[in-house]
Amino acid sequence: MALTNAALLTSISEDRALGSAMLFPHRHPQASPAFHIEVMDLWRCADEWVLIEAFREGAKSTLSEEHLLIEACFGNFGYCLIIGETYTKACQRLEAIKFEATRNMRLQSLFGRVKQAGRVWNEHQMELANGVLLEAHGWEEEFRGFKWRDLRPDRAYLDDIENKERVKDKASVDASMRKLYLELIPAMDKVRGKIRVTGTPLAEDCMITRLRENPDWTSRRYPICNGDIDDPETEALWPERYPMDWIRRKRDEMERAGQLRGFMQEYMLMAIGSQDKPFESDQIREMALDPAPWMPKVVITDPARTVDVKKSDRTGRVVLSRLGTTIYVHASSGEYWKPNEIIDDLFSTSQRFNDAAVAIEKNSLDEWLLQPMRAEMLRRGVTLALKPLSAPQDRDKEQFIMGLQPFFQAGDIVLVGGRSAHPKLVAEILNFPSGKRDILNALAYFQRVFSGAPVYEEFGEWNLIDGYEPSQRHAMALAFNAAGAETTAALICIEGERMVVVADWISPVPPAQAVPDIAQLVRAAFPRARVTAWLPADVLDQSDRMPIVPALRAAKMHPMRGGYINVSRGALSPMIRTESRGKRLFLVDSGATHTLNALAGGYNFPVNRTGNKDSLPETGPHRTLMEGLESATYVICSQHNDVIPDGVHTAVNPQGASYMTSLPRR
Missing domain, CATH: 3.30.420.280 (Nucleotidyltransferase; domain 5)
Known part of the structure; x- marks a missing residue:
């Protein structure tokens, strides 16, 4: 039996991913993907500083706990710091390791009793029978003068230590970097010290992105899939647990909730800074009723030429009126309409809002759409007051939509009926610049629709x-x-x-x-x-x-x-x-x-x-x-x-x- 255990110990020592699968099968209900093996190799490698980025729920913390426990049992380090966003979260991570150390019979059959008899483990400390110490701390603590007996920390694990407050501006990120380089790194053992950082980027400028770009750090990224989510050739990184159908449903669900940026950040590891978020939730003004129902309305439509739900743009449509400098949004929609459906909506919406004028992007107002509209006008005996709009030639769609920023900041765009009456528009506002932007593009045309000087400005x-x-x-x-x-x-x-x-x-x-x-x-x-x-x-x-x-x-x-x-x-x-x-x-x-x-x-x-x-x-x-x-x-x-x-x-x-x-x- 001893020979068998020795052989197993040798195998586990050489292949930590194998050891994780053998010792902790109850923590892996689905088959482990290939990137889990790479994560374990990154933990075991000789590199001093390693950054591991993985998507939310990608098991990076689970693998980290298992690797630290295996290393502790082998005595690969003497003194390990587990550092969390807060002291409480660090203690939770340590508690998960304690649980496995005392309850995992497979582990004890190989390494014997991990906990020394009569030894009481503290809330933030656990000392193994071989003299190895694991200690939990919060990032808010000071890291000067750490020492266990005659040992300085020779292992440090930083687990998702950043939060919104720590990435709110450059000064906050600078403070975290100073703490890392002027407090933690000098406190580590100069010969055997290793630091492992896991997390996801919370902003365009944060500790994760700075370490990622630093050539002194070994860095690896593991987004939930390896390409464009809508591309049929894209493959999931962990198909047994998160197949592409689940990923697409999750993306669509978060987009409808106006949280597409969060999805791209947490699951695709795309850092998004505040400068990339021109529209904030508190800038969206709403009103239950139309304050000036007598004001004429304008239907602005940005037609889409194709109806491929996966890849094409939607037909964006808004109904607006203007009172002074305030723009009131009375209706909005984004649909995958065919040309006849676009035309039907133009007539019905114009009629619903008292023969509202219709403004439509001129680039789409060619024979593809214009001829059927003329025929429909003659058939119905109804004229739509058409105002052709030219798509901007000096800027792209994103820059064109950015023209809305000062109006949102000034509170000059008001959603009549509240957010619940405009769910797709609100989602596009909060998701921008990610995701769909067709309704926003139609809204941005109001600057051209309401441009010019009225001949009778005194009319009211x-x-x-x-x-x-x-x-x-x-x-x-x-x-x-x-x-x-x-x-x-x-x-x-x-x-x-x-x-x-x-x-x-x-x-x-x-x-x-x-x-x-x-x-x-x-x-x-x-x-x-x-x-x-x-x-x-x-x-x-x-x-x-x-x-x-x-x-x-x-x-x-x-x-x-x-x-x-x-x-x-x-x-x-x-x-x-x-x-x-x-x-x-x-x-x-x-x-x-x-x-x-x-x-x-x-x-x-x-x-x-x-x-x-x-x-x-x-x-x-x-x-x-x-x-x-x-x-x-x-x-x-x-x-x-x-x-x-x-x-x-x-x-x-x-x-x-x-x-x-x-x-x-x-």
Whole structure:
């Protein structure tokens, strides 16, 4: 039996990984992976300073305890320091070693009684029968003057000694490094001393990363898998315990919880510093209800061309409104949508938020998506007020999203409905720059969507009226305009000096089809109202080539001549600012959503990179609508409300323009 034990002892001494498997099988329910053998070899090697990085729950502490106990039994060292983050954690590590030393019968059959009879082990000390001492200490202690009898420590084990407080800044990490090099290392035996450090990096700059980059240290890293998690060729480091399916599920679970950075740090050993975390949890502001429900909304969509759940980007979408400098996020989503699903969502979301304008990345707004959208507009008879967006060419997506940082820091981005209403967006905010970032990218476009100087900056909630019903005694004007195949109209009720926009239309069909539809809707809603059609003078001057003029004549609505577009621009400002009898002279009913969208910022002067405004407003349906409204308002106001008197007689000149006449009707 003695010969058998001697042979076993020789085998275990030469192969510590074999010894761990033989002596502690109850601590290894799954088959040990290859990297466990490397870890045991690193513990046993002759190198003085060794750093071992392994993923969370990778058994690095378990292997360390087993190796230290085997070494202690062999007498490979005389005095060992076990140093933990705190004194309590170091004592817990020592307690696990004590438990095996007194209860493991396989160990005792080889080495005899490990604990000396009558010897009482202290909370932080255990002295083996062969005179070897293991002692537990916390990193917060001072390490000067350690000595056991005539021995200085010849082994030190530092187990996950860093925490968030010790990596919060460079000064804290410097303090840990000074403690290591000016206290612990000088306290070690100069000939036989060895230091082993295990842990995971808690920041981009921490003790682990500094030791990893130091050529004086032997360093090895063991992440949970050997490549990109979504790559089918990637292999798990410990497949029996953590197969790739488990790793992917764990990654997705932590990403949904907004803890992807933590996963990459703890399981992939990717150090992430505070400078790489531009968005903190306490910067996310939330609000239960929309503080300004009258404000028009904008749907911003960043489409994805592919729908591969594993590798492609998602289609990011947010619904925003702006009040002052504050951006309110009303809805958000990130989905793997096909083109038809993207289009359906654009229409449904725009309708749900009162005909919200739609801003979409122009790089994706080609025939792949644009042609189906045009067809769907014609099929539904609904126009989406589209605002094309250009993807940034001077920076990558990550740098583009970083433009959100000052707005988050200032608290200018508010999640309406709270975090629970935006789980995917919150996860992307907290995970950035790791993980998905498609919703964040859509959110970052708000700087371009809300850019420019509104033509009517003075417009506000005081110009809003809800549920307005015009009186039959008041005249009404229907301000038409057209640009290309786009037809717009705004129905205005004239109450003396006051004007109220009652309804509006933006139609994707040509005037020949749009005008009869609009005229029919107006006559059905206001059968007894005196409605006069108006067109900008620029359009009437080109009546021979503008299809809207014959379309109005065919509908028996001979248009009055409005002002010229450039002259009429800004005509609403005096009425927007002026108040009479407790109400502003220019009001917009909450149902006139296109006009609200335009006045709240859709009708604006673009601002170039030098900060100068362009001379003309941004082209689009909002400009077409507002120019028709302005040209009619300019003439109506200039005539002091006598432009549409009761019983007015009108006639049409040879150029097709309508004018007032004193001649009676036939």
